[in-house]
Amino acid sequence: MHDQFIVDPIQGGAGTSANMNANEVIANRAIELIGGKKGNYSIVHPNDHVNMSQSTNDVFPTVGKLVVLKLLPKAISELQRLYNALNLKSLEFDNIIKMGRTQLQDAVPIRLGQSFHAYASMIKRDIERLIKVKDEMLTLNIGATAIGTSINVSLNYLNNITNNLKKVTGLNVIQADDLIDSTQNLDCFVLVSSILKTCAVNLSKMANDLRLLSSGPKTGIGEIILPSKQNGSSIMPGKINPVIPEVVSQVSFNIIGNDFTITMAAEAGQLELNAFEPILFYNLFESIETLKNATATFVDNCIIGITANKERCEKLLNESVGIVTALCPYIGYKKSADIAKKALTTGIPVRKLVLNEKILTSKQLEEVLNPISMTKIAKVSQYTTDIYAI
Numbered sequence: 105m106h107d108q109f110i111v112d113p114i115q116g117g118a119g120t121s122a123n124m125n126a127n128e129v130i131a132n133r134a135i136e137l138i139g140g141k142k143g144n145y146s147i148v149h150p151n152d153h154v155n156m157s158q159s160t161n162d163v164f165p166t167v168g169k170l171v172v173l174k175l176l177p178k179a180i181s182e183l184q185r186l187y188n189a190l191n192l193k194s195l196e197f198d199n200i201i202k203m204g205r206t207q208l209q210d211a212v213p214i215r216l217g218q219s220f221h222a223y224a225s226m227i228k229r230d231i232e233r234l235i236k237v238k239d240e241m242l243t244l245n246i247g248a249t250a251i252g253t254s255i256n257v258s259l260n261y262l263n264n265i266t267n268n269l270k271k272v273t274g275l276n277v278i279q280a281d282d283l284i285d286s287t288q289n290l291d292c293f294v295l296v297s298s299i300l301k302t303c304a305v306n307l308s309k310m311a312n313d314l315r316l317l318s319s320g321p322k323t324g325i326g327e328i329i330l331p332s333k334q335n336g337s338s339i340m341p342g343k344i345n346p347v348i349p350e351v352v353s354q355v356s357f358n359i360i361g362n363d364f365t366i367t368m369a370a371e372a373g374q375l376e377l378n379a380f381e382p383i384l385f386y387n388l389f390e391s392i393e394t395l396k397n398a399t400a401t402f403v404d405n406c407i408i409g410i411t412a413n414k415e416r417c418e419k420l421l422n423e424s425v426g427i428v429t430a431l432c433p434y435i436g437y438k439k440s441a442d443i444a445k446k447a448l449t450t451g452i453p454v455r456k457l458v459l460n461e462k463i464l465t466s467k468q469l470e471e472v473l474n475p476i477s478m479t480k481i482a483k484v485s486q487y488t489t490d491i492y493a494i
Contacts, residue, residue: 105129113386118379119164127154157261159249161287161377166269168385169241172296173275175389176241179396180234183303186399187227189407194221201475202327202417203424210426215479216327216412223310230303237299242277244269245286251376252284290370290378293388300391301363307398308356311349314406318346327417331409348406355398362387421475428454430478435463 108129111121127150134148135141148154198217203210246269247262249255254262266279280286320326336345365387369380421427425444431454432440443463447454455473458464464472471477 105133113382115382116379118160118377119381120160122382123155123160123164124150127151130154157247157249157257157265159256161250162245162248162283164381165287165290166244166246168293168381168388169244170269170273170275170277171385171389172241172293172392173238173273175392175396176234176238176296179392179399180231182396182399182403183227183231183234185403186407187224187231189403190220190224190227193407193410194218194224197412200412200414200417201421201479203421203426210424212426212429213421213475213478216417218479219313223313226306226310230299230306233299233302237296240292240295242275243280243286243292244277245280245283247279248283248287252282252287254283284376288373288376288378290373290381290384293384294367294370297363297366297388297391300388300395301360303395304356304359304391307395307402308353311346311352311356311402314349314410315346321413325420327413327420329411329413330406333405348401352398352402352406355394359391359395362391422453425454427473427475427478430472431458431464434468434472439463 109122109125111125113122115121131145131148131150131154132142134154135144138147140147194217196217197220198215200216201213202216202219204212204214244266245252246265247254247257249257266277269275269277314328314330317325317328318330321329330346330348332344333347334345336343336347366384369384369387370378372378372380425447428440428444428447431443435443443454443457443461446452447457450457452460455469458469459466
């Protein structure tokens with residue numbers, strides 16, 4: 105009966121308008137079912153009967169938590185799909201060596217698979233945080249009524265409402281030990297939002313990386329190729345833009361903005377009640393929903409279709425002076441720096457300079473500058489093929 109809910113979700117009154125809208129719909133539907141005429145509240149009254157032992161101030165936040173608990177698993181499921189896709193890419197790209205970069209400058213070699221494995225590890229942390237934070241939503245202030253003192257609540261209701269909610273929702277909800285605290289303080293929602301914000305930051309950082317790594321494709325880095333999804337320009341033929349990473353970043357910006365609104369709404373509570381739950385819930389639900397949708401399109405329209413430009417990776421690696429770092433333990437920092445500067449000014453590759461100046465033998469150089477050796481992490485097991493359990 106969504107068409108019967110006519111009140112704007114952003115409203116004054118701490119959600120009273122939405123609660124009364126629901127009470128009136130429930131009352132009128134009950135009247136219909138027992139053969140009465142809608143609006144005849146002498147039969148079933150929105151306040152006296154539907155709202156019995158309740159207040160907006162305990163019902164509204166309880167519903168908010170139940171909605172979060174309903175939405176979060178769908179978002180987590182999409183993040184788990186993203187983790188799986190990144191993990192598979194890390195295995196697919198494990199034999200591709202590229203130049204790592206710090207501060208957008210050449211650093212030292214890294215395997216492309218290692219880069220994608222790092223993304224997967226990052227998303228795994230987000231998943232674990234979101235799973236854990238669900239517990240915060242299981243504690244309800246239902247039965248608190250106006251300010252947490254349970255005024256106008258029958259003991260029968262107070263002692264049984266959470267058990268009935270367990271049966272209806274299938275969730276292991278509990279009643280808060282301190283109903284006054286649970287009624288006036290919304291920090292649990294701030295925590296959920298902050299974790300969503302953290303996840304959004306991680307998603308946007310990854311999207312930024314993918315745009316950089318695919319830039320060009322001829323005049324930029326061009327080490328990976330993103331799937332083409334649409335023409336990139338109305339004026340430049342053949343141009344393809346990284347539209348899916350751009351979508352992910354824009355959703356992330358919005359989630360970060362929502363988090364600020366949620367933070368201010370929680371902070372603005374006064375004394376025994378926070379009147380700003382409507383805007384908090386509006387933004388929180390949007391954050392969860394859009395995070396889910398952005399992650400889904402990220403997986404389906406970008407990550408699984410990424411390919412590596414192996415030849416480009418090799419070319420940039422061989423032209424870079426970043427590999428000179430591996431020489432430091434053998435010839436010292438200063439000599440290594442001199443080789444790097446000479447390579448940059450003359451255009452002669454590092455390998456050739458080292459051999460020409462007889463600093464190391466060919467055999468020694470092959471061992472020292474072996475890309476696999478340079479990217480192998482000591483005493484850390486290599487990637488597992490296990491897929492993160494959903």
